[in-house]
Amino acid sequence: MALILGMDFFVFIAWIGTILAAIFCVIYGIYYEYIKKSNNDKDNSSKSINKNKKEVQ
Amino acid sequence: MDVLFFAIFMALFAGVFAFLGYLGYKKTKTAEDYYVAGRKMGPIVIAFSYGATFISAVALIGFSGISSVYGHSLLWLAFLNIFVGILIAFIFYGFRTRKMGLSLKALTLPELLGNRFNSTKLQATSGLIIAVFMVFYTTAVFLAIATLFEVTFGIPYWICVVVFTIVVGLYLIVGGLYAVMWTHAIQGILMLIGMVILTIGIYMMLGGIGPAHEAASMLTQEDLTSMGWTSIPSGFTTLTSFPELFSPAYMLLLTLIFGVGIGVLAQPQLIVRYLSAKSEKALRRAIPYGGIFILLMTFTAFSIGPLSNVLMINNGLSYPGTPDKVVPLIVNELFPEWFVVLFLFAVLSAAMSTASALFHTAGASIGRDVFEKSLMKKCSEKKSLLITRIATLGIVFATLIISLNPPDVVAILTSFFFGLMACTFLAPYTLMLYWKKISRFGAWFGMLGGFIFTMGWYVLIYFKTAPELMGRSLTENYLINMLDPIFIGLPLSFILTIIFSFLIKQDNEEIKSMNLAFENI
Numbered sequence: 001m002a003l004i005l006g007m008d009f010f011v012f013i014a015w016i017g018t019i020l021a022a023i024f025c026v027i028y029g030i031y032y033e034y035i036k037k038s039n040n041d042k043d044n045s046s047k048s049i050n051k052n053k054k055e056v057q
Numbered sequence: 058m059d060v061l062f063f064a065i066f067m068a069l070f071a072g073v074f075a076f077l078g079y080l081g082y083k084k085t086k087t088a089e090d091y092y093v094a095g096r097k098m099g100p101i102v103i104a105f106s107y108g109a110t111f112i113s114a115v116a117l118i119g120f121s122g123i124s125s126v127y128g129h130s131l132l133w134l135a136f137l138n139i140f141v142g143i144l145i146a147f148i149f150y151g152f153r154t155r156k157m158g159l160s161l162k163a164l165t166l167p168e169l170l171g172n173r174f175n176s177t178k179l180q181a182t183s184g185l186i187i188a189v190f191m192v193f194y195t196t197a198v199f200l201a202i203a204t205l206f207e208v209t210f211g212i213p214y215w216i217c218v219v220v221f222t223i224v225v226g227l228y229l230i231v232g233g234l235y236a237v238m239w240t241h242a243i244q245g246i247l248m249l250i251g252m253v254i255l256t257i258g259i260y261m262m263l264g265g266i267g268p269a270h271e272a273a274s275m276l277t278q279e280d281l282t283s284m285g286w287t288s289i290p291s292g293f294t295t296l297t298s299f300p301e302l303f304s305p306a307y308m309l310l311l312t313l314i315f316g317v318g319i320g321v322l323a324q325p326q327l328i329v330r331y332l333s334a335k336s337e338k339a340l341r342r343a344i345p346y347g348g349i350f351i352l353l354m355t356f357t358a359f360s361i362g363p364l365s366n367v368l369m370i371n372n373g374l375s376y377p378g379t380p381d382k383v384v385p386l387i388v389n390e391l392f393p394e395w396f397v398v399l400f401l402f403a404v405l406s407a408a409m410s411t412a413s414a415l416f417h418t419a420g421a422s423i424g425r426d427v428f429e430k431s432l433m434k435k436c437s438e439k440k441s442l443l444i445t446r447i448a449t450l451g452i453v454f455a456t457l458i459i460s461l462n463p464p465d466v467v468a469i470l471t472s473f474f475f476g477l478m479a480c481t482f483l484a485p486y487t488l489m490l491y492w493k494k495i496s497r498f499g500a501w502f503g504m505l506g507g508f509i510f511t512m513g514w515y516v517l518i519y520f521k522t523a524p525e526l527m528g529r530s531l532t533e534n535y536l537i538n539m540l541d542p543i544f545i546g547l548p549l550s551f552i553l554t555i556i557f558s559f560l561i562k563q564d565n566e567e568i569k570s571m572n573l574a575f576e577n578i
Contacts (some may be wrong), residue, residue: 006270007266008299014129
């Protein structure tokens with residue numbers, strides 16, 4: 001069987017999978033820290049706008 | 058290196074950690090402070106403490122040694138360590154555990170179970186199981202670190218064990234979880250530095266990732282036996298390819314990978330880290346730090362193990378006799394002296410961090426879950442802390458006695474503990490977090506069913522333990538006797554929990570506890 005970086009396919013999947021899992025952890029952190037947060041901020045700000053509108057009415 | 062250096066080295070370590078123990082003591086005013094660090098911990102400390110507790114000297118020394126025999130296939134365990142041990146653990150267990158712990162005012166896993174099912178007997182039984190088997194796991198940690206010191210300094214094993222126990226016991230009993238988690242942060246950094254340098258050094262010696270792995274893949278069984286391997290595992294192919302399907306080598310890997318890889322979800326000493334978080338945001342932020350930490354620990358340890366064989370052959374070294382001694386030998390023979398010192402700091406840190414977390418959890422299990430909640434019913438916070446500190450001292454002493462005459466192979470003991478905890482607690486713990494209809498009887502049957510089955514399997518069938526305990530395994534078929542009990546015990550525990558929850562439903566008090574538990578979810 002052909003080797004990838006000196007490893008057979010099944011071992012290589014574990015090798016690359018481990019690195020990808022760690023990268024996914026980082027992406028998860030970035031997503032919740034920056035992207036999701038800004039979505040929440042938008043939601044919160046739109047809620048407060050609606051609340052203000054109700055108070056005005 | 059001599060004994061004097063060892064003494065200075067230990068004094069320095071003991072001094073720093075005793076100081077942190079003192080700071081922890083000053084901050085520990087209530088039981089909540091002692092058990093869950095006042096629920097005030099931030100993401101970096103949580104991530105490092107979780108990682109340092111999870112990754113012990115067993116993982117660095119024992120498992121890298123095992124990978125030197127079974128090859129890079131063990132990288133599947135590194136994958137599960139991150140995917141299950143960090144991602145699934147934090148996302149599907151951490152957040153809910155923290156919220157439920159707050160609602161139920163629980164400070165330990167047994168207390169969480171006890172309060173959720175309104176049963177102090179369930180709490181006491183869980184606490185007892187955890188405390189007893191944690192002593193064996195801690196023994197495995199001591200064995201790994203003492204072996205390393207024996208190889209490096211030539212200091213007798215028993216001296217290492219005694220000194221090590223006193224140092225850990227001192228800062229833990231005084232400073233509680235504050236001291237444990239702060240020391241974990243420092244120990245985690247040392248572990249990171251040590252493992253990264255070791256890995257880079259080994260890959261540089263072998264010409265980079267590709268050439269290093271190719272060199273390992275080209276080693277034949279004759280090369281390995283001529284180097285001093287006494288036996289080649291049956292079904293072994295090469296160091297960089299998976300063993301033959303369903304061969305003994307394959308079955309052993311399966312045991313290690315799933316026993317530890319899945320077992321991580323139900324480790325009481327790790328679950329406490331969720332309870333110590335100051336917010337859900339802190340837990341969420343801990344995920345990337347945790348992922349990177351585990352990557353730099355297990356991925357590196359399991360990668361360099363097989364490569365050690367190439368280095369030993371290239372440098373005319375003989376196989377040191379047992380897998381546990383492979384990496385220490387490489388470090389001692391092929392790295393400069395300053396790194397030997399650094400590596401010792403790193404592995405000692407790994408051992409201390411895990412041992413302190415285990416002692417803390419086992420002490421809490423006996424002190425709070427067994428004595429205070431079950432036997433004494435009500436006592437003041439001051440008395441509660443005193444009981445737990447005395448119980449922790451008892452656990453430390455018991456571990457010391459067993460460690461002086463330890464059982465055989467390090468990594469198998471870890472697998473034993475992880476698998477047993479998973480089969481006993483994972484089903485009731487998981488269902489408790491997600492299923493409102495789980496009942497007290499369901500939890501009892503799931504927990505005890507999983508526990509009894511797993512213990513029975515280890516005593517009567519499992520190929521490593523049954524011959525030692527009973528003289529021989531009940532079956533000679535390795536497809537059965539090499540199978541980790543987690544493959545049967547865990548589904549059995551889930552089935553028993555669900556069936557008995559349907560058969561014997563929650564009473565009114567349990568329904569009240571359930572409503573309280575899901576109040577913030």
